[in-house]
Amino acid sequence: MVAQGQQADGRSVTAQAVWTARTAGDGGTELLHAVMYAERPQPAVADAFFEGIKWP
Known part of the structure; x- marks a missing residue:
């Protein structure tokens, strides 16, 4: 997911997330959320x- 927004000081910020x-071993579910923030999108x-990022 890519989202663009604005920081408190007015500068732009882009969030790239997965x-x-x-x-899980106990029958539940494990979730992972990772986000990278930058002034502009940096796909590479x-x-x-x-x-x-790997599951252990």
Whole structure:
């Protein structure tokens, strides 16, 4: 997901985010939410960041 907004001081900010879920060992669900904030979208940087996140 990519969303654009404005910081309190008026500067622009872009949030690039992902969510993922998996079944937990106890039958529940584990959730992961990761967000990268920057002044402008950085798709290549965000892709590398999100691809580096692995479930243990």
